[in-house]
Amino acid sequence: xxxxxxxxxxxxxxxxxxxxxxxxxxxxxxxxxxxxxxxxxxxxxxxxxxxxxxxxxxxxxxxxxxxxxxxxxxxxxxxxxxxxxxxxxxxxxxxxxxxxxxxxxxxxxxxxxxxxxxxxxxxxxxxxxxxxxxxxxxxxxxxxxxxxxxxxxxxxxxxxxxxxxxxxxxxxxxxxxxxxxxxxxxxxxxxxxxxxxxxxxxxxxxxxxxxxxxxxxxxxxxxxxxxxxxxxxxxxxxxxxxxxxxxxxxxxxxxxxxxxxxxxxxxxxxxxxxxxxxxxxxxxxxxxxxxxxxxxxxxxxxxxxxxxxxxxxxxxxxxxxxxxxxxxxxxxxxxxxxxxxxxxxxxxxxxxxxxxxxxxxxxxxxxxxxxxxxxxxxxxxxxxxxxxxxxxxxxxxxxxxxxxxxxxxxxxxxxxxxxxxxxxxxxxxxxxxxxxxxxxxxxxxxxxxxxxx
Ligand SMILES: [Zn+2]
Numbered sequence: 001x002x003x004x005x006x007x008x009x010x011x012x013x014x015x016x017x018x019x020x021x022x023x024x025x026x027x028x029x030x031x032x033x034x035x036x037x038x039x040x041x042x043x044x045x046x047x048x049x050x051x052x053x054x055x056x057x058x059x060x061x062x063x064x065x066x067x068x069x070x071x072x073x074x075x076x077x078x079x080x081x082x083x084x085x086x087x088x089x090x091x092x093x094x095x096x097x098x099x100x101x102x103x104x105x106x107x108x109x110x111x112x113x114x115x116x117x118x119x120x121x122x123x124x125x126x127x128x129x130x131x132x133x134x135x136x137x138x139x140x141x142x143x144x145x146x147x148x149x150x151x152x153x154x155x156x157x158x159x160x161x162x163x164x165x166x167x168x169x170x171x172x173x174x175x176x177x178x179x180x181x182x183x184x185x186x187x188x189x190x191x192x193x194x195x196x197x198x199x200x201x202x203x204x205x206x207x208x209x210x211x212x213x214x215x216x217x218x219x220x221x222x223x224x225x226x227x228x229x230x231x232x233x234x235x236x237x238x239x240x241x242x243x244x245x246x247x248x249x250x251x252x253x254x255x256x257x258x259x260x261x262x263x264x265x266x267x268x269x270x271x272x273x274x275x276x277x278x279x280x281x282x283x284x285x286x287x288x289x290x291x292x293x294x295x296x297x298x299x300x301x302x303x304x305x306x307x308x309x310x311x312x313x314x315x316x317x318x319x320x321x322x323x324x325x326x327x328x329x330x331x332x333x334x335x336x337x338x339x340x341x342x343x344x345x346x347x348x349x350x351x352x353x354x355x356x357x358x359x360x361x362x363x364x365x366x367x368x369x370x371x372x373x374x375x376x377x378x379x380x381x382x383x384x385x386x387x388x389x390x391x392x393x394x395x396x397x398x399x400x401x402x403x404x405x406x407x408x409x410x411x412x413x414x415x416x417x418x419x420x421x422x423x424x425x426x427x428x429x430x431x432x433x434x435x436x437x438x439x440x441x442x443x444x445x446x447x448x449x450x451x452x453x
Contacts, residue, residue, distance in 0.1 A: 003027050004422055005042035008049040009389065010399040012355070014377050017399050023049070025382040028195065029421025033378055046416050047389030048399045050358060051376050052115025053324035054148075054365025056286040057227070057265050057315025060102035060138060061123055064448055065089050066320045079233055079295045086318075087169035092448055094127040095137045102141035104441040105319055107431040109147065112323035112412060115383035115420045116148025116371045118286075118315065120202050120227060120265070122156050124183075125172040131183055139190070139197060144433065146425045148383065150369040151187065152202040152227050155180045155217070160207050161243035173204075177213065184221055195381070196421065198370050200225035205232075206240060206248050211255045218256060225261055225370050227286065228252070231274075232266035232297050249274035258283050263368035265315065267305075268298045275301065279310030284368040288317035289330035299334045303344050306360070313364035325410040328357040332407070354403030381421050388416035388429070 005024045010017050013034060022042045024032040069082055093101075102119075109117060119138050124131035135151060142149035156173040159166045166174050175183065184201055191197035201221060203209045205228060218226060231237050231248045240248045249270050252258065262283035264270075270278065270285075278285060287300055295318070305312060314327040321327065332353060335344035343353045366374025373383045387402055388394060391414060394402050406414050418426035425431055 003032065005039055006049075007037060007039075007042040007044040009044065010048040011376055012048070012050045012359070012399070012403075014375050023376070023382070025422035029382055029423065030372075031376065031378050031380050031382050034376065045386045047387035047394070048402055049376070050385050050387070050403065051362045051374055052383030052385055052418065052420065053113050053358070053362055054116045054118070054313065054369045054371060054373060055109055055114040055316050055324070056118040056263055056284070056313040056365050056368045057288050057317050058105070058109070058117050058119050058319060059122075059317060060105050060119060060141070060319070061090060061093060061098060062086055062317075063105040063319040064093070064101055064445060066318065068449060079297065082295060089448060090123045090126070090172060091169065092451055093123070095129050095133040097444055098123075098126060098134055099137035099141050100437070100440055100444055102138050103144045103433070104437050105322070106141055106145035106147050107433050107437065108322040109316060110145060110418050110420065110425050111415070111429060111431050111434075112326075113385045113415050113418065114147070114316070114322075114324055115385070115418065116150065116196075116365075116369055116373055117142065118150045118152055118200070118227065118263075118369050120152045120154060122154035122173045122204060124153070124175060131175060131179070132186060135183070135187055136190075142196065143194075145431070146420050146423060148196045148198070148369070148371050148373065148381070148420065150198040150200055150225065150371060151191070152200045152225070153180070153183055153187065154202045154204045156204040156208045157210070158208055161239050163210060177217070181220060188223070198224065200227060200370065202227040205229040205236070206251060207236060211251055214252075214256050218261075225263055225368055227263040227265055227368070230264040230267050231269040232292070234269055234298065237269045247271060247274060249278060253277055253281070260367060263313070266292060266297065266300075268292060268300045270300070272304065275304050275310065276308050279305060279308035282311070284311045284313050284364045286313050286315050286368060287327075287331060288315045289327050289334060290321040291317035293330055293334070294318065294320050299338050301338075302331060303335055303339065306345060306347060311364040311367065312360060313368045314361045323410060323412050324361075325406050325414070328361060328407045329410045332357065352400040352404050354405070354407040355400055357407055358403060382419060383421065384419050385415055386417040386419075387414055
């Protein structure tokens with residue numbers, strides 16, 4: 001493929017909106033230059049152009065139960081009862097099923113404006129397969145859907161603090177230290193030849209590993225980002241305090257060099273002191289606001305993180321919702337509900353909520369996934385989203401008004417085209433594989449739903 005040029009009526013650059021520019025993309029899919037329009041032959045994109053959004057936290061297999069957990073029994077319903085159902089679904093999947101459902105999920109995520117995904121992958125053994133098989137299934141899925149993937153194989157060892165033995169349902173997740181290191185090393189060779197693939201790792205949570213093992217592991221595997229579920233549930237924080245005398249963020253920061261390599265997923269119950277510590281470290285906080293709301297986790301004080309100069313990113317997590325705007329909308333709305341104010345995350349300097357949140361989450365997400373994305377500038381990969389400029393709700397608005405509308409209304413049909421590495425994957429709000437995969441995916445979901453999922 002040769003290089004391409006796109007005329008952008010408006011493009012969101014690192015320095016703000018640029019009007020009437022031409023973006024040139026190399027044959028390898030990277031932005032070469034963005035210049036004022038002189039090339040009248042470059043085709044005009046159908047709306048304003050913004051960076052593709054990195055999705056820092058996905059569990060692809062959980063898409064299969066999306067929307068199916070709305071029935072409450074007589075007991076209290078919580079994260080823990082939801083988890084039982086999810087474990088049941090894991091027991092029914094094969095690696096082939098995982099590849100199909102992940103391909104379907106990733107195409108939906110691309111339609112939702114996500115152009116790269118961090119897959120926090122812990123069901124290593126499905127139907128007793130070798131752990132490498134499920135990782136390969138996820139890489140194949142990303143290749144078909146045409147999105148960036150940072151695969152984050154999970155190190156999972158225990159059921160709870162104090163090295164509690166794993167439950168039967170957790171056996172497919174369990175890897176010993178040597179097996180985990182070998183898995184990472186094998187995968188490192190496989191991702192090396194593909195620009196869209198990157199590799200990190202993910203100690204599942206401080207309850208599922210021994211924190212004393214982490215510094216050694218990070219030193220043995222010095223490349224790539226490290227993600228961890230940190231403080232999602234109040235019960236988890238209380239168990240951590242009871243077992244160690246410390247809150248999870250404090251415990252982690254006392255055992256490892258917390259820095260730009262780290263992404264702390266669901267720092268929901270971080271204390272004010274924790275937040276200052278995270279902000280100073282350069283680590284990214286990965287928030288999944290729609291899943292956190294669905295599971296009744298709690299509200300992360302994102303305003304305090306941003307005031308302290310911290311970095312945040314978003315993820316789709318359980319994949320109940322698959323549009324980036326829905327996460328940003330929920331992130332801002334939860335702050336409004338708890339602070340009784342509006343446009344909270346814009347900060348005291350003022351500005352537009354749409355642009356503020358999109359730019360922050362794209363930059364934080366790029367760091368957390370170690371993908372060369374998150375900003376439209378030369379040298380970055382040409383991952384971008386084009387809004388539907390002729391949509392009746394967008395036509396005639398300024399670029400900032402359109403981005404505000406995208407984030408506060410969260411309508412999927414506001415996204416017209418999505419490109420990854422300069423390749424158009426979505427046109428007219430529809431991914432090119434949607435029609436072909438609808439039937440096989442529907443059959444898989446119906447089959448699993450028939451087994452009590
Ligand atoms: Zn998670």
